[in-house]
Amino acid sequence: MSPSLLALLGFIAWTLLLLVIMETIRSRLVLMGAVAANGFQPDNANLSPFMQRLARAHANCLEGLPVFGGLLLVAAVAGRTAVTDPLAWVLLGARVVQSLIHLASTSPAAVTARFTAFAVQMGIAVYWVVRLYVA
Template sequence: MSASLTALLGFMAWTLVLLVLMEAIRSKLVLTGEVPANGFNPENTNLSPFMQRLARAHANCLEGLPIFGGLLLLAAVAGKTSVTDPLAYLLLAARIVQSVIHLASLSPAAVTARFTAFAVQVGIAVYWVVRLAA
């Protein structure tokens, strides 16, 4: 499997890890009677700050998947993974770093670091679009 497809798999797996973590914590909250089964909202705004950050980190992955994953898939289908392979793992690493920082803190320094990780992803995507279109 090419680096591009491996990174795409990693992106989807990371998104799934965040979802499984969120649902495991929600299940514990229901089983312990802390929250009724119908007491959740999509943003987890009625739960702890960590759970709210977890919901946003997961949503960020879902929002980015069509763009970043789409470019990786397009390159693979078009036989142009030579464009995306060199930066595919960096894109995945930047996504994971962004999520981990999001889960850890909302301090100004953390938000700046998280934005930097996102900017790396956007920069890579723009570069890929230009190269794939050429």
């Protein structure tokens, strides 16, 4: 499997891991009687700040998957992974770093670092679009 497809699989796996963590914690809250099974808000607004950040980190992955994952998939389907392979792992690493920072803090420094990780992903995506379209 090419680095591009492995990075896409990693992106999906990371998104799934965040979901599994969130649903494990939610299930525990229901089993402990702390929250009714129908008492969850989509953004976890009625839960701890960590749970709110977790919901947002997961949503960020879902929002980015069609763009970043779509580009990796287009390259693979078109037989053009030579364009995406060199930066595929950098993209995935930037996504994971963005999520981890989001989970850790919302301080001004953390938000700046998180945006920097996202900007890396955007830069790579723009580069890929140009390279896939032009060449």
